[in-house]
Amino acid sequence: MASQLVGSIGLTATAAAAYYVASGRLDATAFVIWAANWVFAANQILYVQARIRSARATTFNERLSQGKWFVLLEITMALALALSWRRGWLPSLAWLAFLPVLWRGLPWFFSSSTRLQVRRLGVSELIHAVIFAVLFIVGFHI
Numbered sequence: 001m002a003s004q005l006v007g008s009i010g011l012t013a014t015a016a017a018a019y020y021v022a023s024g025r026l027d028a029t030a031f032v033i034w035a036a037n038w039v040f041a042a043n044q045i046l047y048v049q050a051r052i053r054s055a056r057a058t059t060f061n062e063r064l065s066q067g068k069w070f071v072l073l074e075i076t077m078a079l080a081l082a083l084s085w086r087r088g089w090l091p092s093l094a095w096l097a098f099l100p101v102l103w104r105g106l107p108w109f110f111s112s113s114t115r116l117q118v119r120r121l122g123v124s125e126l127i128h129a130v131i132f133a134v135l136f137i138v139g140f141h142i
Helices: 002-023 026-054 060-086 092-096 099-111 118-141
Strands: none
Touching: 002 026, 026 060, 026 099, 026 118, 060 092, 060 099, 092 118, 099 118
């Protein structure tokens, strides 16, 4: 998982590069765009890993023991997003782009035991990524 998180740092740097190509500036906004994209990618990585590791978990405590890093990231991400929005680093709609992934993460710990459907999980994460991208891009243009 650590290698996936490190790899995503490089992959999400393309967001800042795209901002540079479009605006001609490599400034604080480029860094915020990169950081926000990395936080989103890290959230997806940790969520999928938590789901895979806890595929046989039937209780809340079993899920929590397998997904504790994901829960910590969810809380940290929510706090960091609130702070970045409050300071004006992220526009409101860009901040709202994270709501679907915040919403899908925590309720899973409280859901009844269900069999892991990997294909469904992959499609769901793809849909979350598309929604995130659209809201995030629109958030910077309004």
